[in-house]
Amino acid sequence: MPELPEVETIARTLKPQLEGRTILSVHLLWKRTLATPSPRAFASRIAGQKVLDVGRRAKFLHVRLSKDNLFIHLRMSGDLRVEKTRHKPAKHDRLIVDLSGNKTLVFNDTRKFGRVWLTDDPQDVIGGLGPEPFDPEFTPRILYSRLQAHRRQIKPLLLDQSFLAGMGNIYTDEALHLAGIHPLVESDKISLKKAEKLFYAIRTVLEAGITHNGASIDWVYRGGDFQNYFRVYGRTGEPCPVCRTAIKRINVGQRGTHFCPKCQRRI
DNA sequence: CACGAGACCTGTTCGC
DNA sequence: TGCGAACAGGTCTCGT
Numbered sequence: 001m002p003e004l005p006e007v008e009t010i011a012r013t014l015k016p017q018l019e020g021r022t023i024l025s026v027h028l029l030w031k032r033t034l035a036t037p038s039p040r041a042f043a044s045r046i047a048g049q050k051v052l053d054v055g056r057r058a059k060f061l062h063v064r065l066s067k068d069n070l071f072i073h074l075r076m077s078g079d080l081r082v083e084k085t086r087h088k089p090a091k092h093d094r095l096i097v098d099l100s101g102n103k104t105l106v107f108n109d110t111r112k113f114g115r116v117w118l119t120d121d122p123q124d125v126i127g128g129l130g131p132e133p134f135d136p137e138f139t140p141r142i143l144y145s146r147l148q149a150h151r152r153q154i155k156p157l158l159l160d161q162s163f164l165a166g167m168g169n170i171y172t173d174e175a176l177h178l179a180g181i182h183p184l185v186e187s188d189k190i191s192l193k194k195a196e197k198l199f200y201a202i203r204t205v206l207e208a209g210i211t212h213n214g215a216s217i218d219w220v221y222r223g224g225d226f227q228n229y230f231r232v233y234g235r236t237g238e239p240c241p242v243c244r245t246a247i248k249r250i251n252v253g254q255r256g257t258h259f260c261p262k263c264q265r266r267i
Numbered sequence: 268c269a270c271g272a273g274a275c276c277t278g279t280t281c282g283c
Numbered sequence: 284t285g286c287g288a289a290c291a292g293g294t295c296t297c298g299t
Contacts, residue, residue: 003292032275059293075293077277092277111276113293152269161294168292217292218279233292254271256290 002074002222003168004133005209007059009224010080014105015054017082018063021099022050033094033107035115042118046070051099057126058165071117071125072107078114079222081106110219129165133202144195147187154190155183156253158202167202170215170233173258174205177232177240182266183250183257232258 002010023046028039037045049065056062061080063070072080085104089096095107095116107114117125130146131138143164150157157163158172167175176183178201181194190198209215214224217234227234231241236249240260248261 006292073293075275076291077293109276110278111291111293113275115294150268156270159293170292215292254273255293 002059002214003171004059004166004206005226006214006222006224007056007061007074008210009214009222011054011056011061014080014082018051018054018105020051021101021103023047024098024100027096029089030094030112032112033109033114033116035117037118046118058129058132058161060126068118068120069122073115075113077111078107078109128162130161130163132165133206140196140199143199144192147190147195150187152187153252154181154185154187155257157187169255171205171209173233174231175201177259177264178205180263182264183252183259184266232260234258
């Protein structure tokens with residue numbers, strides 16, 4: 001799925017296209033796409049609400065409406081576009097939101113993993129999330145103490161959205177390589193110095209991702225080109241950009257994991 | 268508490 | 284060429 005930089009890119013693109021418009025009607029094409037409320041309540045409640053703001057929290061797109069909050073999670077294959085209102089859904093369209101001014105917000109999601117919530121209390125959806133990587137309150141010291149609070153393999157821990165919000169499989173592999181940390185290292189074995197390095201590595205790779213408008217992989221093309229700057233992700237067997245050692249691929253928590261066996265020692 | 272496996276889905280690529 | 288297996292940017296739930 002889109003990770004933090006891809007969702008940030010989408011949020012920035014949608015913001016000027018959606019703000020100020022009024023929602024006229026919605027058409028739900030795949031029932032399970034809607035997490036809450038019921039399809040009937042969703043349709044009647046959302047109609048007539050105005051879009052006040054569009055933003056991002058972790059990997060959620062947050063659309064603030066006059067009375068409610070619309071949250072959209074793209075999961076693995078979701079995509080969002082604003083188009084001129086049309087009447088025939090395209091392949092894999094799951095939710096159509098008709099807006100004032102002849103525009104339509106289209107949620108297209110091949111694998112049907114994506115979810116949409118409408119709620120008056122944002123905490124219902126995003127209440128359990130960990131710190132936002134770019135939050136000024138989030139510091140290297142805080143990352144260190146949170147790492148010490150667990151004894152878990154570092155990669156799955158970074159992917160845990162309640163530990164840290166927004167990291168996904170690609171940016172985690174990239175950040176661990178930049179910080180020189182093996183993906184299986186136990187979190188409480190990471191020194192303060194290494195935790196600081198990891199903190200800045202996380203911000204660096206996420207920032208680079210945003211600068212490049214995210215990554216476009218396989219058939220999910222969203223315009224970004226960060227895939228051309230991957231250090232290790234998807235580069236199994238290719239030389240490490242730092243030391244030329246062949247990049248290894250292993251499975252960690254059933255996720256493909258790429259790292260340099262020389263730069264990222266297990267210890 | 269930490270971890271692995273299985274679900275949820277469709278599509279593409281890999282290996283024989 | 285063909286066909287099944289493996290794999291894909293995510294997250295939840297269950298069992299050990």
